[in-house]
Amino acid sequence: MITRLNYITLLIVFVFLISLIQGIKRGLSKSAFQLSQVIQDIIINITAVIITWKITNWLSPKLQNWMILKSIQIPSEELNVLEKGYYIVLTSIRDFTFIRFILIFLVIYLLIQFLIMLLFNLVFLNLIRTMKMMNGRKQSKSEIPLFISQLFGGFIGVIFGLAKGLIVILFLFIFVTLFPQTPFTSYIQSSTLYQSGTEKVLQPISQNFIETTLPVLAKEAEDEYNEVLQRKYEIIDHNIPDNIVEATHVIVKDLNTDEEKAKALYDWVGTRVQYNWEKVRLYEEEKVWMEQTPEDTFLTKQGVCIDYSRLYAVMARTAGLDVKVVTGLGYDGRGGMGAHAWNEVYLSETNEWIPLDTTWVSSGGNWFNSNDFYETHIKDA
Incomplete structure (x- = not known):
């Protein structure tokens, strides 16, 4: 029976059960606090991604035009290792759209995320402290029956378990999309839980974005990576x-x-x-x-x-x-x-x-x- 089990299904179930058990053990107050933290992180990250995406789309072509106008020239004299690396990176950012977009996106995303988190902590945490002071004494855990606390904690654990299970399915879905011909792909697709997660949740939400767009992006990244390898030899052997x-x-x-x-x-x-x-x-x-x-x-x-x-x-x-x-x-x-x-x-x-x-x-x-x-x-x- 063990050899007939699908380990992808077992992995998804295991992730779900761990979250459920953690929710029951933590009880209502700790699980609710963790949920609020997760919601806060989701809000901050989604906001940072949206702002970063818009800024990067605007900035990337402008940076390329500026670098072209600067007319970056590789010196004719012999370059040391650091200088060669510098010109490989610089000319790659100038000439390769995908690489330039990713680098700009990462830098701006980290900056925007930090600023939003700083603002969030300054505004909302002060608001929470004020509300606690107005409500007076915080209710102790002893005032909530243990069974009720565990029940609601388990409910929150179910929410976490479903979310984590979907994240596992999402990563597997990306792998299947990028590598459709491998034996492991066939094994993943034979999991009933994986099939349910992709058909009922991921595909309706993404509207086939992952299946249609991700392979194209992966091919662009691969092509530009190979061009960067070529650029390495152009820089190293520039001095003839x-x-x-x-x-x-x-x-x-x-x-x-x-x-x-x-x-x-x-x-x-x-x-x-x-x-x-x-x-x-x-x-x-x-x-x-x-x-x-x-x-x-x-x-x-x-x-x-x-x-x-x-x-x-x-x-x-x-x-x-x-x-x-x-x-x-x-x-x-x-x-x-x-x-x-x-x-x-x-x-x-x-x-x-x-x-x-x-x-x-x-x-x-x-x-x-x-x-x-x-x-x-x-x-x-």
Whole structure:
């Protein structure tokens, strides 16, 4: 019988029973006080969210316009770690709507919540003290029969239990919405209490907002997070050494289109740089990572996938191309997938981003915008 029980249902029941037992043990006065505190917190938080939402919607585009007008430029000289982090954060706030909105919202929300709570305590707590003084002596707990106190405390505990149970169902509902294909999702949906909570309470209240909007927001957040990862390499490798600049100009000197330049650099990096198996061995066996710059890769002509990709990126940018360093998984030749990095470059002639993998040039095959490229490459998500 135990193996047939749905543990999601048991979890919801357990949360409800804990609140009921707590209500009975606390009695009327303590439970009522806790309820009043919860109601106060709900009022403060809802008010803070509404005010913050309106301020953020108004402020976010204005902040972006101001940052664009300030023309934030990444210095050409070598940056230290703190400076690199500063420009990654600053340019991400300027360029990515979702990230900017969330950061502004969090800062303003904390400030508004503090101010509302301060005002609430100053006004309402003084009012409560005045009312207590007018009512005279506070009724003692002994004047309320224990059974009545426990009964009403249990009733308040039921209210808390239902609310907490719905919160549990809400988090499960969000998980199911974001990850609909997992085995755990099917298990959650098999719970009768979960089904009742979503069908009779959450869906009517939200009017399918969570199901329709949350996945879209999650996708936007994921896309912008990946763009921030890309921005990291743009900042780190912003300072391009003269020797790489000179070599790039020689390679693309007589070429006109973005595709010709991108293909020439793909061939040059892929055939000049040799894969550094010793670097891989040190990392896998001794957990030692040999960090290297694009200039290190250019001079030594050795590196692993991330080194190929970063070198290609700085050369492509030197040639006037828009380029990304993409991380994810790549086919390992043994039936599995392993950590990998490659590039995407923008072709203005066709108005599209195309993938290319300079690391795999030496292994044969066409890895410059091949039709089956993403059969062997999976982007981070």
